[in-house]
Amino acid sequence: MRQRRDTLKNSEQELRIFRVRALLAVLVVITLACLLVGRLGYLQIVKHDIYTTRSEKNRVRVEPLPPNRGLIYDRNGVLLAENRPTYNLTLVRERVDNLDDTLALLVELLELPEEDIEAFNVRSRQRQRPFQPALLMSDLSEDQIARLAVNRHRLPGVEVEAQLLRYYPDAEVMAHTLGYVGRINAEELQNLDAGRYAGTHFIGKTGVERFYEEELHGEAGLRKVETNARGRVLRELGRTDPVPGQNLVLTIDKSLQTLAYELMDGRRGSIVAIAPATGEILAMVSTPGFDSNQFVTGIDVASYRGLQEDLDLPLFNRSIRGHYPPGSTIKPFLALAGLAEGVITPDSTINDPGYYQLPNDSRRYRNWLRWGHGRVDLERSLAVSNNTYYYTLAHDLGIDKLDERMSGFGFGQRVAHDVQGESSGLMPSREWKRERFNQPWYPGETLSVGIGQGYWQVTPLQLASATATLANRGHWVKPRLALEIGDEPVAHDLPGTLDDIHLENDAWWDRVFSGMEKVVSGSEGTARRTGVGLEYRMGGKSGTAQVFSLGQDQRYNADELAERLRDHALFMAFAPIEDPQIAVSVIVENAGGGSTHAAHLARAMTDAWLLKDDAPEADEIREVLEEDSANVEGN
Structure with missing residues (x-):
């Protein structure tokens, strides 16, 4: 009985x-505890910096603060380029769950037209730095803003x-001078x-906006904000304010530019006016112009195609990129070259038949007045714009001296x-x-150069x-558009x-x-x-630039030619002669002789600058042009 009890229970x-089991359990518990403590230590100590950063990124966000772009004023303080408040749509790809679905929803909410959808999608995928917002759309309407606000959670x-x-x-008046900013x-x-x-989405693309981009842009700032799980800003934790761009004061006079x-009245061409003593560009107009505001927010495809296909080339800046034969406007410069080289004297004369x-050549290089001007000296050659005088002068100078002397006035550079x-x-x-x-x-070819034609x-x-250098009697002052950058004036030197340019005899000037004064005030002046009613002394020179070459015995007849095959009208002038305050060049494409159309425009510009409020209005000048259009004389 006892033996059986021992067998049943030990x-x-x-x-x-x-x-044994208790010991194993304790060992398991201790091991697990050690692993847990070790893991906690690894996370809290070894990986402390990494996880702290990740945590901060979930809670704290650094946002760039773009600077305000500097304003642009004319010489009298008139605002030419300003900054207006607007609302832009931006997207950070790294924070988007499904880019395609998001874009589709945006297109639906914004009700974008079919032709703008492709450009919208391209902007969303434009390469950006990580976590930098891409600009999808500018200048949102109130209705678009409201729809986006209601659907923000999506x-x-x-x-x-x-x-x-x-x-x-x-915009149109200043388009080519100021240029514009774009995305x-x-x-x-x-x-x-x-x-x-x-944080900046725009940059200067052309004109002043591009040249002075560094000064106008400024320096970006930043702010550190706390956000919730949905990304909504709760509070601002820190801030570095942006530095705004410097304001720019231009040499341009807005009223003269507008005039x-x-x-130009919509015609193709350009007018440029410079203050000879300082090189300040007072006006620089290329027509036709265009609305530069369209390019700021992104011009639509149809409008851009229309500008590109326009035969008048409104996007082309004729003032600085248009190439034109100077015609007879260069005769004063050639006369000075002849005097400086000793080829002629102020009293040298020729007989013009x-x-x-050319010697041993039967070809005749004709004067614009086919029966000639008879006896011609230097001053009369300018007044009547005699071609034969300058054929002779060009031949005697030769192309090498012509190139050297004309380069001194800035031609070809x-x-x-x-x-x-x-x-x-x-x-x-x-x-x-x-x-x-x-x-x-x-x-x-030298003869053609002698009357401002050919190459x-x-x-x-x-x-x-x-013309400004001529008015300065050879003193060079470099043309410029900036008068002040910030608070600093731009130097003249x-x-x-x-x-x-130095001449042996100052009386040659x-x-x-x-001779140039006789062009506008003399009895024979072209x-x-x-010059009728002129209240100051003005020197000028007309010019006519051929669009195509005439044959040996052909005569030019504007009435028989298509409008775009007619001669270009040119005129250069400065005034007053004794103390030049303004130098002007005018080029009107296909307008015929420069002695009428272009000359009246140059006179209107000098009147406006010198006479101020007493100068005639643009409408009055147009009336004079209409009366004079049938009386083209000379070149």
């Missing part, structure tokens, strides 16, 4: 088993930002300072300090022709700059200014000026109708 064995990563947007009050594209993004342009635009012939996109024009030479055509220079091409800005 207390010592049970106690031993219990102790649009993570999409924000409506209040920003200042560039606006040009006189930063992918290529520009690669070259921009990431910190300075953080120049009105005088109506043509010029960029002349301005801060005019973005300026062309150098073309001053032909032996070397240029050999490189361009692999051909020698022919004597007949010679100038821009309206070049012609105005050369600018780098790259050409050397002054007076003789050339006398632009004598322009």
Whole structure:
């Protein structure tokens, strides 16, 4: 009986088993506790910085603060480019769950037209720096803002930002001079300072806006904000204010610029006016113009195509990129070259039978007056714009001296300090022709250069700059558009200014000026109708640039030609002669003789600058032009 009881229950064995199991349980608990403590230590100590940063990113967000772009004023303090408050739509791709679905919803909410959807989608995928917002749409309407606000919970990563947007009050008048800002594209993004342009969506594209981008833009700031799980800002934790861009005061006179635009009356061409003593560009108009405000927010496809396909080329800046034969406007410069080289004297004369012939050449290079002007000296050659005198002078000088002397006035090179996109024009030479055509220079080509035709091409800005240097008696002052940057005035003595032109006899300037004065005030002057009632002494020179070449015995008849095949009208002038305050160049495409149309516009510009309120209005000038249009004389 006792033996059976021992078999059924062994207390010592049970106690031993219990102790083993308890020990194992304790070991398991201790091991797990050690693993837990170790993991906590690893996370809290080793990975402390990483997880702290991740936690802060979920709670704290750093937002860039774009600077306010500097304003642009004219010389009298009139605002030319301002910043207006607007609302922009931005998207941060890294915060969007499904980009395609989000874009589809935005298109639906904004009710975008079919032609704008593709561009909208392209902007959303434009390469951006991580967590930088991409600008999808500018200048949202109140209705669009309301729809986005109601659906905000469905649009993570999409924000409506209040920003200042560039606006040009006189867009068409100032379009080519000021240029415009536009959205930063992918290529520009690669070259921009990431910190300075953080949060900035616009950059200067053309004109003054592009040349002075660094000064106008400013420095970006930032703010640190606390957000909730939905990304809504709860409070601001810190802030570094942006530094606004510097304001820019231009040399442009808005009233003179507006007058120049009105005088052109929609015709193709350009007017440039410069203050000779300082190089300040008072007006620089290229017509037709365009509404530069369209490019700020992004011009629609149809409007842009319309501008591109317009035969009048409104996007083309004729003032600085238009190439035109200077015609007879360069005769005063050639006369000075002849005097400086000793080829002529102020009293040298020729007998003009109506043509010029090279030695041993039967071809006749005709004067514009086919029966000739008879006995012609320097002053009369300018007054009546005699071609034969300058054929002779050009032949005696030769192309090498012509190239050298005309380059001294800035022809064939960029002349301005801060005019973005300026062309150098073309001053032909032996070397240029050999490189361009692999051909020698022919004597007949020198004669063409002598009357401002052939290969010679100038821009309206070049012609105005050369006229200002002429008015200064050879003293060079580089043309410029900026008068003040911030609080600092722009110096007159600018780098790259050409050397002054010195003549052996200072009285030679007076003789050339006398001939130019006779152009507008003399009894034989080609632009004598322009000088009627003139209240100051003005020197000028008309020019007619051929669009196509005439044959040996052909005669020009504007009435028989298509409008775009007619001659260009040119005129250059400065006034007053004794103390020049303004130099002007005018080019009107296909308007015929420069002695009428272009001359009256130049006179209107000098009147407006010198006489101020007593100057005639643009409508009065147009009436004079209509009366004078049938009386084209000279070139």
